[in-house]
Structures are given as structure tokens and as C-alpha cells.
Amino acid sequence: MNVIECRKLSKQFGSKTALKELSFTVNDNKIIGFIGRNGAGKTTFLKTCAGFLKPTSGELTLWGEKVFDNLNVISNITFIDEEIQYEKEWELGKILMLGSLYYKHWDHVYAQKLLKHFELNEKLKYSKLSRGMKTQFNIIMGLASRSPLTLMDEPTLGLDAAVRKEFYSILLKDYAENPRTILISSHLLSELENLLEEIVLIHEGSAVLHKPIEEMQEYGIYLNGKKEILLPFIEKKEVFSTEVLGNSVIAGIKNDLSQNEFSYLKENNTDISKISVQDICIYLTKSDRGEVLHEIG
């Protein structure tokens, strides 16, 4: 079943276009990575999905219904990001109690367990939490709500590597026990890679690609070999990057080689290795900033 259906969705803030004819579909019970550079439109999309923002044009439906101001849809969504502010002067325990009032799938026992796990005292006031602790608490709210659609915008901001790792394993365990659709936007793709089932890559408000993670892992390859062999070879390929080092070339290309081409490269002593998903995303959303950097240098 389709959870998110996005057709030519556009969002304009004055003269600035945040989303430009964004189209893609997300099925239920999946963990999706929503990836893009700063200002690509990730947060705008997630906020539109949560019903905070109204699309300028196009259509966004969740479970077949429009989102904006639709309580039937909103009741099934949890959105968390670092800007979310719960009642500052409330104790954490009380905010959790509030969760049980608002969310129909709320798991209070699980929320208490997570609070204990992250060593957050339920008597502590929200305003007294550090940035990292706030992020941990927001994660607790996001997971314990058990909403059929959970939207997490940069959920690990402010967390150290160890807590991030803990969060990933908690998320995975909870997802295995309570499958639902979780959309995560993050810059830390390398850390998230093992968690995600699909990736939606957006750039300047439009979807660049939407693929299962396995396909993304096979999407690109680096060729490292002699210049006279590789430069003519990559001429007709989709090239992501080339770096010439003396007589050698390292070229990143799309992995659509035939068996014959693989054999040809091997015969000519070319090393072939996979491009990481993170690098693929960087190449596919490359802007012309390289030239500016060159000028600054």
C-alpha cells in the first residue's frame, strides 16, 4: 500500500522555490532515507508531509488523503526535528503522559524504558536538557508514539557517535517488532546505510533518484587504471568524477558495464571498486561550487 504519494509537489516561499515538481511514492513498512544537501528541500518536504505547510501546487497524499489540516491523516504521523519544543517548564515524565493523551498508538512502557536507557530523569525539566539530551528525548517521543508514519529530520543532531550508534540499533529493533514507515533525513548517510531500505535523493527541490539501498550500493564504480585505456573508455559513460594522477586515472562511473567491458578492463589491469552510497549522492547532487573553490584557492 502507498503511504506517501507525491505528484509534482511544489512549495514556494516568496520568490524562493523550496520544492520543485517533486514526485515519488513510498510504500508502507519501510525505513526510507531522505537525502540531499543543505537547502535541498528535505525539511520543507517533511513539514509538508506533517501537515505544517501547504503545498503551493501539485499534490501530496498520505494513505490516499490530502494532509494539510486533515486530522485523520495527522493523527497517524509523528514529526520530530531539533527545533521541536515541548513545554519548557514541564518535567519529562509529564510530557510523556501528554504523549499518551495525544497519540493513539502511544507505548508508555516503551517510552519509560527508553527514558531509563538514555539515563534521563523523568523529574528533569525540558528546559534543563542539553542539546544532546533534547535530541534523545525527541527520539523517545518519536519512537514511543508508534505512529504509522514517523518523520525524523536530522534525528541525531547533537548526539555523539556512541549514542548515535545506540539510536540506530534501538530504531532497528523497534522497527523489527513494530513495522511502520519511517522517513529519516540525515547528512550522515554512511552511518544510516545499514538501516535504510530505500533512498530518495533530492536536489534543489526535485527528486534525483529513488532506489532500494541494494541498488544504490551497486550504482557506481571506481575505475583505476592507465590513462590511455580509461579516458577513451569512459567517454561514452555517465561519469561522476575523474582524477588524473600522472599516467593513471581514477574515474567514478555509473555501473552499467557489460560482461565484455568488465573483461576488457580486467585484461588491461584496471582496478574496479564500488563507490559508496554517500559518494554517489554527492556526485549526483554536485553543483558548480568546485569552480568557486578553485578560484578561492
Next chain:
Amino acid sequence: MRLDNNFKRALKGLVINKLVSYKHTFVVYPLIVLGISLLGMMLTFILNRMNIPTGSVSGVLSFGITFTYIIMIILTISSSTRSEIKKRFVYPINRKVYAAGNFIILTICSFMLLAGMLAASMVEMLAAKLIAVFYPSTILVDTVTITSLLAGLWVTFSYAMLLLSVIYLINMFILRFKIRTAAILIVFGLMFIIPWWRSFTFDILSFFIFEQSVIILSIKLLLTSSIVYWIGCLPLKEMEVNI
């Protein structure tokens, strides 16, 4: 109108959320009003002990009403700020729930504060009567009956609802259409120099003020409050929540 479970859940969550947020008001307010009542009682008692003939002090009613109005105006203004709206929409509610929940809160809070004041004024009245037993020279002022006190409470509550709805409406329009609302308010203000506008405004006020029947007056006030509040919610309809 049949309310579905999502609406009921969201509304219940919002109302409890806001009531708990305002709990300090409900603790501080009775303490202050009771304090005034006790202070008045002590003053009457001390003056009588000093053989100074005195009237029973009845500060609770006049002070309590002013105090309730001030508190409720502050709560109304604070409930129509951008940060407040952002805070509430963290949870799964829609604009209809927000508008309805806010109205319920204003009603409950106004009523509770005024009822608290009524209770304190009864304590004050009883205390004055008690002092008058021991010191017959005490002059009892404001000896209102329970019926008149209840009628007064109801009318004050109805007026409070109208005042708060008007404040909510102005605030919401300022929040959404700042300059346009300010311009309209200035134009309305300046129009007071035109005689027919002045008399039109006074006619509207007379429609309420000169009503003799408590029931009809409260119906007029509460009905107008509901309409004014509903208009005040119009800017919410298409408003985005920039969390």
C-alpha cells in the same frame, strides 16, 4: 455533529495540556484573592478593636473582577502568539481542534477564576457578618444575596467571554495580517470623530449595557462572543505552522 475519535482524542489532549500549563495561575489566583479577603477581615477586626467604627471591607469583588480580567486577557494574548501555536502543533492536532480547544480553555479558565472569586467573596461576607456579631458598630457594606451574587457572576463571565473573544480576534488578525489589521484599527479609531460612527458604536454598546434581563443579556453576550471568536479563528484556517 458527530465527533470522531481522532477529534475527541486531540481535543482532550489539548485541553488537558493547556489546563496543566496554566496550573500556576489556578494556584496563585485563589491565594491572592483569599489573601485580600483575609486582609480586609483583619483590617476590620483591628479597627474595631481600636474602637474606630468601621465598615466591612469588601475588596474581593472589585479587586477579583479586575484581577480575573487582567489574567484572562494575558492568557488570551499568550494563546494567540506564534510560539504558542508552534508549541501546540508539535502534537497531532488540526486547526479546528486548536480553535475549539482554545475556546473551551478560555471558557473554563474564566469561569473557574470568577467562581473562585465568588467563593472568596462569600468568605469575606461571612467574616464581616461574624465581626459584626462581636462589634455591632461595624457597618456591613455590599451585603449582596446569593442570587444577586450568582447573577453577577454569570453576567461578569458573559462580559469576560465577549472581551476575550474581541481580544483574540484582534490578536489573531494582527498575527496573520500585521500591517493591514493595524491600519484598519487606526481607521476605526479615527472614525470616532464622525458623529454617526460614534452613535453607531454607542448603539452597539447600548444593545448590551441597557439590557435588563440577565438571561437575555447573557444570551446576547455569549452569542456575540461565539461569533467574534469564530471570526478570530479565520486567519488560522490557511495558516502554516512554521515549527
